[in-house]
Amino acid sequence: MTVVPAQRRSSISRRLTWMNMVVSGAGLLLAFSASIAYELWTSRDVTIRNLAIQADIIGSNSVSALTFNDPAAAQTTLQALSDAPHIASAGIYTAEGQLFAGYSRNADAVSLPAPSIPPGETQVARFDGRLMGVARRVTFEGKPIGLVYIRSDLREVYGRLLRYAATAGVILLASLIAALMASRLSQRAISVPIVQLAETVQSVSHNHDYAVRATPSGGADEVRVLEDAFNEMLATIQQHQQELQKAHDHLEERVRMRTQELNTANKELEAFSYSVSHDLRAPLRHITGFSALLEQRAGSTLDDDSRRYLKTIVSASTRMGRLIDDLLAFSRLGRANVTKARVSLRDLVDQARAEVSSQAGDRQVVWRVAPSLPDVHADPNLLQLALVNLLSNALKYTGTRQLAEIDVGIHPNGQDRVVLFVRDNGVGFDMQYAGKLFGVFQRLHGTDEFEGTGIGLANVRRIIRRHGGDVWADAEVDRGATFYLSLPVEG
Amino acid sequence: VAKAVDLRYVSTLIACLLGGAAGFGAVRVVAAQQNPPSEHDVQAAYLYNFGRFVEWPAGAIPQDRFAVCVLGADPFGKTLDGVLDGLSIGGRRVVARRMATSDAASGCQILFISASEEKQLYATLESLKSRSILTVSDIPQFAQRGGMIQFVTVANRVRFEINLARAQQAGLAIRSDLLKVALVVRKDSRPGE
Numbered sequence: 021m022t023v024v025p026a027q028r029r030s031s032i033s034r035r036l037t038w039m040n041m042v043v044s045g046a047g048l049l050l051a052f053s054a055s056i057a058y059e060l061w062t063s064r065d066v067t068i069r070n071l072a073i074q075a076d077i078i079g080s081n082s083v084s085a086l087t088f089n090d091p092a093a094a095q096t097t098l099q100a101l102s103d104a105p106h107i108a109s110a111g112i113y114t115a116e117g118q119l120f121a122g123y124s125r126n127a128d129a130v131s132l133p134a135p136s137i138p139p140g141e142t143q144v145a146r147f148d149g150r151l152m153g154v155a156r157r158v159t160f161e162g163k164p165i166g167l168v169y170i171r172s173d174l175r176e177v178y179g180r181l182l183r184y185a186a187t188a189g190v191i192l193l194a195s196l197i198a199a200l201m202a203s204r205l206s207q208r209a210i211s212v213p214i215v216q217l218a219e220t221v222q223s224v225s226h227n228h229d230y231a232v233r234a235t236p237s238g239g240a241d242e243v244r245v246l247e248d249a250f251n252e253m254l255a256t257i258q259q260h261q262q263e264l265q266k267a268h269d270h271l272e273e274r275v276r277m278r279t280q281e282l283n284t285a286n287k288e289l290e291a292f293s294y295s296v297s298h299d300l301r302a303p304l305r306h307i308t309g310f311s312a313l314l315e316q317r318a319g320s321t322l323d324d325d326s327r328r329y330l331k332t333i334v335s336a337s338t339r340m341g342r343l344i345d346d347l348l349a350f351s352r353l354g355r356a357n358v359t360k361a362r363v364s365l366r367d368l369v370d371q372a373r374a375e376v377s378s379q380a381g382d383r384q385v386v387w388r389v390a391p392s393l394p395d396v397h398a399d400p401n402l403l404q405l406a407l408v409n410l411l412s413n414a415l416k417y418t419g420t421r422q423l424a425e426i427d428v429g430i431h432p433n434g435q436d437r438v439v440l441f442v443r444d445n446g447v448g449f450d451m452q453y454a455g456k457l458f459g460v461f462q463r464l465h466g467t468d469e470f471e472g473t474g475i476g477l478a479n480v481r482r483i484i485r486r487h488g489g490d491v492w493a494d495a496e497v498d499r500g501a502t503f504y505l506s507l508p509v510e511g
Numbered sequence: 512v513a514k515a516v517d518l519r520y521v522s523t524l525i526a527c528l529l530g531g532a533a534g535f536g537a538v539r540v541v542a543a544q545q546n547p548p549s550e551h552d553v554q555a556a557y558l559y560n561f562g563r564f565v566e567w568p569a570g571a572i573p574q575d576r577f578a579v580c581v582l583g584a585d586p587f588g589k590t591l592d593g594v595l596d597g598l599s600i601g602g603r604r605v606v607a608r609r610m611a612t613s614d615a616a617s618g619c620q621i622l623f624i625s626a627s628e629e630k631q632l633y634a635t636l637e638s639l640k641s642r643s644i645l646t647v648s649d650i651p652q653f654a655q656r657g658g659m660i661q662f663v664t665v666a667n668r669v670r671f672e673i674n675l676a677r678a679q680q681a682g683l684a685i686r687s688d689l690l691k692v693a694l695v696v697r698k699d700s701r702p703g704e
Contacts, residue, residue, distance in 0.1 A: 081688075093691055
C-alpha cells in the first residue's frame with residue numbers, strides 16, 4: 021500500500037484553481053487583445069478626424085491671411101499649434117500649392133510639399149509609418165483659396181494604448197485575484213468533498229476497516245452520487261465479510277467437532293485392536309503349546325505329511341504370535357507418554373548401531389556416520405527405537421550385497437528442522453509403492469526373501485510423528501534406499 | 512471611406528518608393544513667380560476682397576448690384592474691370608464705376624479715393640461721413656485723417672490700416688478676420704491725429 025503524498029491529495033483542488041485562473045485569464049486577455057486591436061484600428065480614424073478638425077480651424081482662421089496675402093498672420097495662427105505636442109508640422113499653402121506659412125515642432129524639419137487633393141474631395145490623409153498627415157482644403161465663400169497640411173506623430177495614440185494596456189493589466193490582475201478567491205470558494209463545493217472521499221477511500225484500503233462511511237457532503241450532485249455508491253459498496257463488503265467470518269467460525273467449529281469425533285473413534289479403535297490382540301494371545305498360546313505337545317507326543321507315529329502339517333501349524337501360530345506382539349507394541353507406542361529431553365543424536369545413532377551390529381553376523385558392512393550430529397529435543401528411548409528400526413532395515417535389505425554401505429548424516433536443507441538420513445546400497449524399492457511403505461504389516465518384499473512382520477517402519481512413523489516430525493523415503497529398485505526423518509529443532 | 516484612404520496610402524507609398532529622389536527634390540523647388548503682380552493689381556483684388564469681410568446695413572445696399580467706385584484719376588485702368596469681371600458678393604454682381612466728384616458716390620459700396628483727390632480729401636470724407644460707404648485709399652495718413660482703410664506698402668507687400676471707429680460710425684461692420692490681417696487698427700474717432 022503506497023501512501024499518496026499530501027500535495028497529490030490536493031491536486032484536484034489545485035487543478036480546479038488553475039483551470040479557473042487559466043480560463044478567466046485567457047478570456048480577459050482575449051477581450052483585451054480584441055479591444056486593443058479595435059482601439060488601434062479606430063484610433064487612426066480618430067486621429068484623422070481630430071487632425072481634420074484642427075486643419076479646419078486653422079484653415080478658417082487663415083482665410084483673411086490667405087486672401088490678403090499675410091503670411092505673418094497665418095504664421096501666428098499656426099503658432100497656436102505649439103500647445104499641441106503631438107503636432108509635428110503644419111503648413112498653409114496657397115491655392116496654387118505654394119507654401120504660405122509653415123510650422124514645425126523641430127526647427128530643422130523640412131516643410132513638405134502639400135499633397136494634392138483630388139477634385140471633389142475636401143481632404144486627404146497620409147500615413148508614412150511615423151507621422152499621420154491630413155491635408156484639407158481651405159475654402160472661402162465656396163471657393164478654394166488654399167490648403168492646410170497638418171501632420172501628427174502617434175504619440176497620443178501610443179500613449180492612449182499604453183494607458184489602455186496598463187488599465188488592462190491592472191484589471192487582469194484584479195480579475196485573476198478575484199478568480200482565485202472565487203475558485204477557492206467554489207472548491208468547497210467540488211474538490212473538498214472529493215478530497216474527503218479520497219481520504220476515506222485511502223483509510224479504508226489502508227486499515228481494511230469496512231465499517232467506515234464517507235461523510236455526506238450535503239450536495240445533490242455527482243459527488244453525492246459517488247459518496248452514496250461508495251458507502252453502499254462498503255456496506256456490501258462489510259456484509260460479505262461478516263458472512264465470511266460466520267462461515268469461517270462455523271467451519272472451525274465443525275473441524276473441531278470432527279477432530280474430536282475422529283480422536284474418539286481412533287482411541288476406541290486402538291482400544292479395540294489392543295484388547296483383540298491381547299485376548300487373541302491366550303487361545304493362540306494354547307494352539308502353539310498344544311501343537312508343540314502333539315508334535316512331541318505323536319510325532320514319531322505320524323506319517324511325513326501329517327508331521328509337515330503339524331510343523332506348519334506350529335510355525336504359523338508362532339508367527340501369528342509375533343505379529344500380535346508387534347501389534348501390541350505398536351499400539352502401546354501410540355499410547356506411551358513422550359518424555360522429551362535434550363539428547364545427542366550422535367550417541368543415539370552409535371547405540372542403535374551397536375544394537376543391530378550382531379544382526380550383521382560375518383557380513384562385510386561399511387558404516388559411514390557423520391562425525392558431528394546435532395543435539396535434538398526428543399524422547400531418547402522412542403527415538404532410539406526408531407533409529408534401531410531404520411538401521412536394522414538398512415542392514416536387512418543390503419543382505420544380498422557383497423559389501424554393504426550404510427551412510428548416516430544430516431541433510432543440509434533442513435531449515436528449522438533437523439533432517440537425518442540413512443542411506444544404504446541395498447535392493448531399494450519401486451517408488452510407486454512408497455505410499456505403502458509406512459503402513460502396518462505392509463511389505464514390499466516377501467517373507468521368504470527378507471524376514472520381518474512389516475511393523476518396523478510403521479513404528480518409526482508413529483514415533484517421529486509423535487515428536488512433531490515426519491519420515492519419507494527415496495529409492496530405486498536395486499540401487500539402494502534413503503530414509504529421511506525430520507525433527508523440530510526445539511520442542 | 513477608410514478603405515479608400517488605405518488605397519491612397521498604398522498608392523502614395525508606391526509612388527514615394529518609385530520616385531523617392533525626384534519627390535524629395537521637388538520638396539525644395541520653389542516655383543518662381545512669373546510676372547509678379549503690380550501694387551495696383553493687388554490693390555484692385557483687395558478692393559473686392561474687402562467687400563467680403565465687411566457687412567453693410569440692410570437698407571444701404573441694392574438687391575442686385577455691388578458697386579466698387581474709383582474717385583478721381585483711376586490708377587487701375589482695365590485691371591479693376593478684369594478683376595471684378597464675373598465676381599459677386601452676397602449674390603450681388605460686382606460692378607466697377609469711376610467718378611469725378613464725391614456727390615456721385617451715393618450708389619457706391621466701396622469707394623477708392625485716388626491720390627489725385629488728396630487736396631480736397633477732408634471735404635470729400637466729410638461729405639461721405641453719414642453714408643455707408645467703405646472708403647479706401649493709398650493716400651498717406653488716410654486712416655488717420657478719417658478714411659476707413661488705407662493701403663500701405665511694406666517691403667514690397669501691400670498691407671493696410673483700418674480706422675475701425677470711422678467704419679462703425681458709417682454703420683459698417685468689419686469682420687475680425689480682416690482686422691487680424693490689418694497692419695494697424697485705429698479705434699479712436701478723432702480725425703487728423
